[in-house]
Amino acid sequence: MSYQKRKKAIILLADGTIFHGKSVGKEGSAFGEVCFNTGTTGYQEIFTDPSYYGQLMATTNAHIGNYGTLELEDESNSVKISGLICKNFSFDYSRAGGDSSLQNFFEKHNIMAISDVDTRALVSYIRDNGAMNAVISTEVDNIEDLKKQLAEVPNMEGLELASQVSTKEPYYFGNENATYKVAALDIGIKNNILRNMAKRDIYVKVFPYNSKFEELEAFQPDGYFLSNGPGDPEPLVEAQELAKEIIKRNLPLFGICLGHQVIALANGISTYKMHHGHRGINHPVKNLLTGKGEMTSQNHGFAINREETENNEDIEITHVHLNDHTVAGMRMKHKNCFSVQYHPEASPGPNDASYLFDQFLELVKN
Structure with a gap:
């Protein structure tokens, strides 16, 4: 042209x-x-x-x-x-x-x-x-x-978009003879998340955004995963109820991005729309458990309330964003549950955060 x-x-x-x-x-x-x-x-x-x-x-x-x-x-x-x-x-x-x-x-x-x-x-x-x-x-x-x-275009705040991108029917990813099985809730899942699980000997069944715990449980998984996705996490009431049920039963649970926010909401921690969000492949994050820095890929316009996270006696902040000190990761102190706000599967050069999938695998094994 x-x-x-x-x-x-x-x-x-x-x-x-x-x-x-x-x-x-x-x-x-x-x-x-x-x-x-x-x-x-x-x-x-x-x-x-x-x-x-x-x-x-x-x-x-x-x-x-x-x-x-x-x-x-x-x-x-x-x-x-x-x-x-x-x-x-x-x-x-x-x-x-x-x-x-x-x-x-x-x-x-x-x-x-x-x-x-x-x-x-x-x-x-x-x-x-x-x-x-x-x-x-x-x-x-x-x-x-x-x-x-x-x-007339609706604002992103309060907008539920997971239903627009989620699978309509459950599907499988990976080797059906893999050692471990994970049930993943698709609220906007990326292919590379599934690839990262499959190469760790995990067979994944991916479920629609509004699936009930009983549907995921019927797969008899060794662990559960809440995916990334678009829009405001607050309207995702069904996903929050699912997270509460998994946490209540102390089953292995890992959340990325929107999934991280859903887990926060399930623990009574509020979320908010950021001024202009984090989107890029060189966002600096500090792992507070190891003291190490990580270069991360990020893509989110919402975040979880840091003060409420710090005041929640069941939650420990594990990662912070070094540019604005927002919560970049957390874990539950007495449950098999952790989550991050960034994208360990993206690996845009640095593989600094890929250990998080290994961490999830350890939870699943145990």
């Missing part, structure tokens, strides 16, 4: 601020909460991560699409972002293993993207003013109508 033929496009934020760019291909409008990811690689994994459902993703890396896509690197069966905002979009790609250009990948999944945006200015604005709803659109002469449509 020639640079001259590309249509003008805009990003209209909920507060009326406008940023300008050019359409990458698909015309029209896409709505969602605008957020940014500071990762320099892994864009395909970001776009297909169910945790990003309903969000317009602004990437801070200057070049997006330059190494194409590879089907094996999808984190789910479809693109989950509402749309992409970037600086330089590469229509051609160079990579020995790539099987498609990013443009073809977006066309296949019917996703809108705009480029030639001053992403540095946009990200600075979000960082200062907070994440908010927005629209990306080629209808640059229709601002007032876009404002009306944008006003």
Whole structure:
């Protein structure tokens, strides 16, 4: 596609601020909460991560699409972002293993993207003013109508999205003759979480977001897992009840990201919407049990209340985020239950956090 033929496009934020760019291909409008990811690689994994459902993703890396896509690197069966905002979009790609250009990948999944945006200015604005709803659109002469449509988009706070990305029917992952079995609740699960369990001799059965404890128990698992996912954890009442039941019976339980927040809520710890969230692959976390630092992959717009966690006599904070001191991990003192706010399965170069799957395996074995 020639640079001259590309249509003008805009990003209209909920507060009326406008940023300008050019359409990458698909015309029209896409709505969602605008957020940014500071990762320099892994864009395909970001776009297909169910945790990003309903969000317009602004990437801070200057070049997006330059190494194409590879089907094996999808984190789910479809693109989950509402749309992409970037600086330089590469229509051609160079990579020995790539099987498609990013443009073809977006066309296949019917996703809108705009480029030639001053992403540095946009990200600075979000960082200062907070994440908010927005629209990306080629209808640059229709601002007032876009404002009306944008006003009707629900806010992320209070929004239940797990049902939009969860499996409709249970399914299995891994070797059915594996030594151990885990029942996983899919509230937005990533493929690489399942791969990490399978390579640790675990056979996983994945259940829909609203499954009851009895359904998971019927699989006769050795442990239970609550996955990552999108939206506000507070409306996920069924998942919280499930967590309470597992904890009450003192069965091995591990939670990642949204699953971590669900476990907190099951323990009476509240969650809140962050100003602009944590999204990137170089977030510094300190493990308070070992004193070691970890470079982590993070993707969340909600967090658990630190003061309430510290005051909960059943809970011990195990990890803290070193940028803003939010809770990055916790464990229950007298139960076989622990969770982290970040993504140990993402391994974007550092494998600092992959030990958490080994830790879960030890719980399952015992």
